[in-house]
Amino acid sequence: xxxxxxxxxxxxxxxxxxxxxxxxxxxxxxxxxxxxxxxxxxxxxxxxxxxxxxxxxxxxxxxxxxxxxxxxxxxxxxxxxxxxxxxxxxxxxxxxxxxxxxxxxxxxxxxxxxxxxxx
Numbered sequence: 001x002x003x004x005x006x007x008x009x010x011x012x013x014x015x016x017x018x019x020x021x022x023x024x025x026x027x028x029x030x031x032x033x034x035x036x037x038x039x040x041x042x043x044x045x046x047x048x049x050x051x052x053x054x055x056x057x058x059x060x061x062x063x064x065x066x067x068x069x070x071x072x073x074x075x076x077x078x079x080x081x082x083x084x085x086x087x088x089x090x091x092x093x094x095x096x097x098x099x100x101x102x103x104x105x106x107x108x109x110x111x112x113x114x115x116x117x118x119x
Contacts, residue, residue, distance in 0.1 A: 001096040001108060002070050004063045007035065008081040008089040013059050019080035020063075023072045026114050028063040037087065056087060064099055064112045 008016055013030070020028065034055040065073050074091055082088055101111040 001067065001099055001112060002065055003094040003096050004061075004065060004070065004073050004077075005092040005094060006061045006063075006077045006081070006089065007033065007058050007091075008061070008077070009083065009087065010057050010059045012081045012083070012088075015080040016061065016077055019076040020073065023076040025063060025065065025069060025073050025076065027112065028061050031060045031062070033058050033060045037090070058089065064096065066109050066112055 006016070010032070020026075035058055036055055061077075063073055070093060074093065077091055099108055099111040100106070
């Protein structure tokens with residue numbers, strides 16, 4: 001099991017969500033964040049140290065997946081979030097030791113499998 005953490009441009013969120021849905025990846029958390037990476041914009045000197053002062057709006061997605069869903073999830077994000085410009089973001093694939101679904105107590109693979117809702 002892995003946690004896929006992707007940081008993307010906010011204007012690409014709709015495209016990313018659509019691509020993930022088409023890849024049958026449904027469970028995720030979206031958080032609005034600020035940060036900076038390779039963008040070279042406003043740089044100031046503070047107490048003798050050069051500091052990049054501007055933070056950019058980004059969106060962070062956290063997606064817990066089974067091992068066989070890692071590659072389709074990463075590819076969906078790569079293809080839908082890419083603009084080709086600096087600041088497109090990053091994808092981190094992080095090993096997960098244990099996952100629990102709070103509602104049922106299911107563990108690991110069962111906890112990241114989509115739930116079928118019946119009415």
